[in-house]
Amino acid sequence: MSGSKLWVWRYRYRFAGKPRNLALGPYPEVSLKEARQRRDEARACLRDGVDPGVERKRAKLIAELSAANTFGTVAEEYIEQSWSRGSKASVTIDKNKFFLRHF
CATH class of the missing domain: 1.10.1200 (Non-ribosomal Peptide Synthetase Peptidyl Carrier Protein; Chain A)
Structure with missing residues (x-):
């Protein structure tokens, strides 16, 4: 926990029979419209059979590795x-x- 007292938009879903949560962003920084767009993107990933949480971690790791390749x-x-x-x-x-x- 970071001690933040902000609301965080969350999307609850199930993947492979397990309940999961996906943080869509903190409230003042992420508008409701943007949170809904991110939720819809996560739903599209689920329809394609991809866990959106794992996909986000993979994208973050790729970004870190590409930044480290200087x-x-x-x-x-x-x-x-x-x-x-x-x-x-x-x-x-x-x-x-x-x-x-x-x-």
């Missing part, structure tokens, strides 16, 4: 692999890390 993270991964393989001298690894942080 040049900096790829370069850090390359530097760490070079160090672990022993293909580069430690001075070169330190220099590469310095350039990555400062440029």
Whole structure:
């Protein structure tokens, strides 16, 4: 719990015989019209045989992974692999890390 004292639009549904809840957003930020649209999208997912809660988590994970696939993270991964393989001298690894942080 975050301690928020706001109303949250929720959609209750059943998937694979289990009751589930899907938060559609907090009241002042999400209008009733928008909450109804999100509910209708969740119903469409259920009609297609997809759990909307799992689909939301999958979309969030994909967004996090795509955001983590930047040049900096790829370069850090390359530097760490070079160090672990022993293909580069430690001075070169330190220099590469310095350039990555400062440029």
